[in-house]
Amino acid sequence: IRGDRVSTVAGQGRFGYGSNLRLVKGAQMTKVISIHSFRGGTGKSNTTSNLAGQLAAAGNRVAVVDTDIQSPGIHVLFGYSDDLDNTLNDYLWGKIPIAQAAHEVTDRIAVNKAVEDGGALYLIPSSMKSGDIARVLREGYDVGTLNDGFRDLARDLQLDYLLIDTHPGLNEETLLSITISDVLLLLMRPDRQDFQGTAVTVDVARKLGVP
Numbered sequence: 435i436r437g438d439r440v441s442t443v444a445g446q447g448r449f450g451y452g453s454n455l456r457l458v459k460g461a462q463m464t465k466v467i468s469i470h471s472f473r474g475g476t477g478k479s480n481t482t483s484n485l486a487g488q489l490a491a492a493g494n495r496v497a498v499v500d501t502d503i504q505s506p507g508i509h510v511l512f513g514y515s516d517d518l519d520n521t522l523n524d525y526l527w528g529k530i531p532i533a534q535a536a537h538e539v540t541d542r543i544a545v546n547k548a549v550e551d552g553g554a555l556y557l558i559p560s561s562m563k564s565g566d567i568a569r570v571l572r573e574g575y576d577v578g579t580l581n582d583g584f585r586d587l588a589r590d591l592q593l594d595y596l597l598i599d600t601h602p603g604l605n606e607e608t609l610l611s612i613t614i615s616d617v618l619l620l621l622m623r624p625d626r627q628d629f630q631g632t633a634v635t636v637d638v639a640r641k642l643g644v645p
Contacts, residue, residue: 464588468615470600470608478621479508482599485619486555487543493550494594497536497587499558501580501611502601503570509559512539521561525583526575532558532583533590556591577610584614 469482482498490496500508500522509518514537525532536556543555561567588596598611612618 464593464596465617466584466596466598466615467617467619468598468600468611469619469621470612471602471621478602479511479599481619481621482597483508483511486595486597487547489595489597490540490553490555491543491547491549493553495552495554495592496595496597497556497558497591497593498597498599499584499587500560500599501607502599503560503575503607504567504601507562508599509557509562512537512542512557514557514559517563518559518561521559521566522583523561523566523570525558526579531590532587535559536587536591554591558587577607580607581610581614 467485469478469485471478479500479502486496486498498508502508503522503526518537520530520535520537522532522535524530525535535558537559538554539557540549540553540555543549584596584598587593598615600608600611
């Protein structure tokens with residue numbers, strides 16, 4: 435995970451950024467792809483799940499992290515209900531290591547598409563429990579802990595790709611995701627507000643050197 439750009443994002447405060455990320459899987463770095471949109475309803479989670487499935491089917495080890503903690507939902511696309519245990523929230527609050535929040539979903543894609551040898555797909559969902567969402571909205575969380583979790587996850591699962599399904603808009607959490615990304619995939623709807631918001635996001639990404 436390339437983290438040499440983390441220090442370029444200003445601000446510590448409540449969402450203080452942790453140490454720089456740099457993780458090598460053997461001789462190959464884990465590639466981080468953030469899928470983002472300025473507004474909701476663009477098909478971001480559908481795109482993330484489909485891309486993850488294609489990468490895993492091609493023989494890669496892939497994890498999807500749902501960092502849209504305020505309004506999660508990608509778990510539904512993998513057939514999970516809303517009462518999931520072992521979520522990203524549990525890791526952020528120090529209850530479990532992040533690897534314990536990784537649910538293997540390789541069999542879900544193998545139903546419709548052959549998975550090449552070595553391919554694996556993991557989902558790290560956010561909690562849909564109302565109390566957990568209310569706690570995030572009330573207390574927030576330490577983005578530095580999330581930062582460390584990405585590194586640990588890539589190491590523990592020996593990932594080729596880490597896909598981050600972000601929260602819409604621009605805030606400190608999404609800036610972190612953009613900053614550590616090798617690739618930023620932006621989705622938008624063809625309307626004026628999305629054009630303007632996406633243009634701001636593109637400008638931020640360019641200043642951070644993210645392709």
